[in-house]
Amino acid sequence: MIADFDYQFFIEVLVGGLLSGVMYSLVAIGFVLIYKTSGVLNFAQGAMLLFAALTFVSLVERGIPFALALVITFAIMVAMGVAIERTVLRPLTNKPPITLFMATLGLSYIIEGAAQLIWGTQVHGLDLGIEDVPLEIGGVLISQFDIFAAVVAAGMVLLLSLFFRYTRIGLSFRAVADDQFAALAVGLRLPLIWATVWAAAGLVALVAGLLWGARLGVQFSLSLVVLKALPVLVLGGFDSILGAIVGGLLIGASEKLAEVYIGDYFGGGIESWFAYVVALVFLLIRPSGLFGQKLVERI
Amino acid sequence: MTAITSDFFSAPVLPKWVAPVLLLAFAYGVVPLIGSSYLFEAILLPFLALSLAGVGLNILTGYAGQVSLGSAAFMAAGAFAAYNFDLRVEGLPLIGSIFLAGIVAAAIGIVFGLPSLRLKGFYLAVSTLAAQFFVQWALTKFSWFSNNSASGVIDAPRLSISGFALDGAIGRYLFALTIVTVLTFLAHRLVTSQTGRNFIAIRDNETAARIIGIPVLKTKLLAFAISSFIIGVAGVIWAFAYLRTVEPDGFDLDRSFQILFIIIIGGLASIRGAFFGAALIVVFPLGLSRLGGFLLGDLFDSGVLDMSQRIVLGALIILFLILEPDGLVALWDRIRRRLLFAWQST
Numbered sequence: 270m271i272a273d274f275d276y277q278f279f280i281e282v283l284v285g286g287l288l289s290g291v292m293y294s295l296v297a298i299g300f301v302l303i304y305k306t307s308g309v310l311n312f313a314q315g316a317m318l319l320f321a322a323l324t325f326v327s328l329v330e331r332g333i334p335f336a337l338a339l340v341i342t343f344a345i346m347v348a349m350g351v352a353i354e355r356t357v358l359r360p361l362t363n364k365p366p367i368t369l370f371m372a373t374l375g376l377s378y379i380i381e382g383a384a385q386l387i388w389g390t391q392v393h394g395l396d397l398g399i400e401d402v403p404l405e406i407g408g409v410l411i412s413q414f415d416i417f418a419a420v421v422a423a424g425m426v427l428l429l430s431l432f433f434r435y436t437r438i439g440l441s442f443r444a445v446a447d448d449q450f451a452a453l454a455v456g457l458r459l460p461l462i463w464a465t466v467w468a469a470a471g472l473v474a475l476v477a478g479l480l481w482g483a484r485l486g487v488q489f490s491l492s493l494v495v496l497k498a499l500p501v502l503v504l505g506g507f508d509s510i511l512g513a514i515v516g517g518l519l520i521g522a523s524e525k526l527a528e529v530y531i532g533d534y535f536g537g538g539i540e541s542w543f544a545y546v547v548a549l550v551f552l553l554i555r556p557s558g559l560f561g562q563k564l565v566e567r568i
Numbered sequence: 569m570t571a572i573t574s575d576f577f578s579a580p581v582l583p584k585w586v587a588p589v590l591l592l593a594f595a596y597g598v599v600p601l602i603g604s605s606y607l608f609e610a611i612l613l614p615f616l617a618l619s620l621a622g623v624g625l626n627i628l629t630g631y632a633g634q635v636s637l638g639s640a641a642f643m644a645a646g647a648f649a650a651y652n653f654d655l656r657v658e659g660l661p662l663i664g665s666i667f668l669a670g671i672v673a674a675a676i677g678i679v680f681g682l683p684s685l686r687l688k689g690f691y692l693a694v695s696t697l698a699a700q701f702f703v704q705w706a707l708t709k710f711s712w713f714s715n716n717s718a719s720g721v722i723d724a725p726r727l728s729i730s731g732f733a734l735d736g737a738i739g740r741y742l743f744a745l746t747i748v749t750v751l752t753f754l755a756h757r758l759v760t761s762q763t764g765r766n767f768i769a770i771r772d773n774e775t776a777a778r779i780i781g782i783p784v785l786k787t788k789l790l791a792f793a794i795s796s797f798i799i800g801v802a803g804v805i806w807a808f809a810y811l812r813t814v815e816p817d818g819f820d821l822d823r824s825f826q827i828l829f830i831i832i833i834g835g836l837a838s839i840r841g842a843f844f845g846a847a848l849i850v851v852f853p854l855g856l857s858r859l860g861g862f863l864l865g866d867l868f869d870s871g872v873l874d875m876s877q878r879i880v881l882g883a884l885i886i887l888f889l890i891l892e893p894d895g896l897v898a899l900w901d902r903i904r905r906r907l908l909f910a911w912q913s914t
Contacts, residue, residue, distance in 0.1 A: 310690045360890045367635055367689060371832055372889050374825065378882030386875040496701075496821075499694045507690065541705050545698035549683055552691065 281409050282529050283522055288415035290521020291422045292480060296498035297505065297513035298425065299473035304507045305446045306466045307358065308366050312373040315495025316380035317471060321346055322478030322487045323384045326393040339475075346471030349380075354464040362459075381492055393487040397479060418480050425476060426514060429469075438465060446508070500548035520544045595745055600738045608737035609810075615850045616744040617806035622830040622842030623755050624798030629828070630837035631759055632791035633771025634684050634692060638699035639799050639827040641680075644819035645703055646673040646800025647807035648713050651814050654725045655715060662728060666747070666804050673800020674793040676703070681792030685785050688774075700821055707816040714814070722815070724808040740809040747805060751798055756839050758794065767791055768837070799827075829881065833888050835895025844896035852884075853877050 296318065303311040321342055328338040357372055403410040433439040444452045445462050453459055478487075481494055501520050505512025527543050603612070625639050650669035653660060660668075680699035684692050707713050714722050727734040727743050734743045758764050766787045769777035778784050807814040826849060834845025857873050864872075892899055 310693075357886055357890075364889075364893075367693075368889055368893070370635075370690060370693070371828070372886050374828075375882040375885030375889070378878045378885070380882075382875040382878030382882065386872065386879065390871055390875075496697065499697065503691055503694050535709070538705060538709060542698055542701035545695070545701060549695050549698055552683065552695070553686060
């Protein structure tokens with residue numbers, strides 16, 4: 270039995286899982302950004318992802334060049350971030366986090382509805398000009414598109430880390446994340462910072478939306494990607510970018526391996542809940558996630 | 569001794585039970601006589617099922633403070649359990665099936681409530697999603713649950729109580745109304761009892777609750793069990809009395825959110841709130857479609873309706889959270905006080 274074990278196939282599945290995990294991480298990073306600075310679990314991240322991808326595709330389909338469409342979409346996402354800060358977050362300052370979470374649930378309904386009301390509900394194809402031809406690396410077949418996605422994700426994490434560490438606004442992000450009250454007391458402009466964070470989350474949503482959109486087609490189900498990212502967040506801790514990456518990799522890999530090796534015993538299709546079970550079992554052992562800060566709130 | 573007469577004219581305060589009893593008398597005595605079948609099928613039956621689900625979730629989320637995003641899973645569990653009990657156990661009366669279905673939902677609720685012993689807030693909310701996906705998957709995957717029906721959609725058994733068939737819209741309405749009334753009354757008794765106060769204590773400050781001697785873990789699991797029982801029975805009403813089919817697809821994540829929205833809009837930690845919220849959630853899409861059709865004509869097709877519903881619903885949630893965090897109940901109480909005051913000063 271063991272002798273028959275196909276290592277090459279195993280590694281292929283593993284690598285495929287890790288790379289799809291990167292795609293989860295991409296979505297999860299958007300959550301972490303907002304959670305770190307405002308303590309809000311932004312359920313609307315998936316809707317923002319859908320909105321960004323749909324806007325971009327619709328612009329390109331109307332003959333606007335790729336780069337310009339990217340800029341316009343980003344501008345729209347920034348405007349959306351500012352508007353959300355103004356109309357939703359500001360009136361809800363100092364409310365319990367769970368209230369803010371429910372507000373983002375409402376927000377996700379608004380954004381999803383608006384995206385499809387404006388751009389229609391049909392499925393759009395999205396071609397980023399990357400060929401999805403499997404590459405053979407060391408005898409293992411790996412999708413070229415997956416590698417591209419992984420590189421983009423890595424680049425984004427690097428960029429965000431540098432931004433947080435070396436820029437002034439990044440410093441104020443960290444201050445707000447540490448202690449909102451103290452940050453206000455030393456004169457940091459909370460509204461500006463929140464608007465910036467939501468704009469940054471919009472950028473992450475745009476990138477993730479384009480990659481996922483190229484994969485699945487741009488359609489309503491894109492906003493359900495959020496449900497894939499939640500176990501990643503639970504596993505990695507809501508406030509750690511590193512956790513989002515490692516959690517994504519773990520979830521991606523274990524999900525694929527489970528589907529291939531033990532899925533048959535359950536009659537298949539277990540990926541809809543397997544990630545949650547992994548995250549839950551893990552949490553029962555380590556309630557603060559992989560890299561999350563230890564908070565009284567959680568245990 | 570002279571009697572001291574009050575300067576204030578105060579309205580005679582009615583005992584608390586008067587309003588519900590009058591309302592029930594109306595619901596039993598008048599509505600069946602004047603209601604059209606559209607009123608029963610499209611408004612009252614979904615309203616009753618969703619209200620009951622709202623009452624159930626309110627016990628868990630409003631009173632005990634544990635946010636759950638998996639309510640629809642417990643509705644599904646209840647509906648399918650009742651179907652299977654009815655199908656497979658000879659001679660079990662319908663009420664028996666429904667009661668056992670509630671027990672099954674409660675058992676599943678306890679299992680998925682276990683993480684609440686170690687998790688709080690968002691982490692718990694996310695982990696209740698596991699219930700949502702797992703239950704829906706299991707019900708679709710294993711055809712035993714749906715009696716090997718090819719489409720996964722099954723006809724609900726006919727409602728009857730000791731041989732007396734309740735097939736028509738009015739019969740199903742009375743059936744649902746009775747179950748909802750009984751369970752709501754019990755829920756009301758529960759939240760005003762010591763157990764209910766324990767729930768609230770845990771919601772407000774878990775550490776303090778532990779210190780004054782409330783068994784926190786047991787109480788949390790109890791909240792999950794009771795809430796799931798009620799939601800499970802609500803699922804039975806939804807499937808048996810309202811839709812008259814049992815299918816997993818109707819109990820998706822959107823349904824869970826819908827029930828959460830009902831208690832936010834209606835008012836957290838209020839039994840009445842669930843009814844207010846459910847009324848709004850059921851009536852508003854119908855109103856919106858009428859209004860849209862009237863204003864936009866043919867432009868307002870079902871796709872546009874669906875999208876504008878989502879937008880308006882989302883906006884309503886945010887507006888309520890910002891302007892009226894205590895929900896429609898608070899709004900209603902305020903309006904009633906104003907009216908009383910205005911009536912007194914004339």
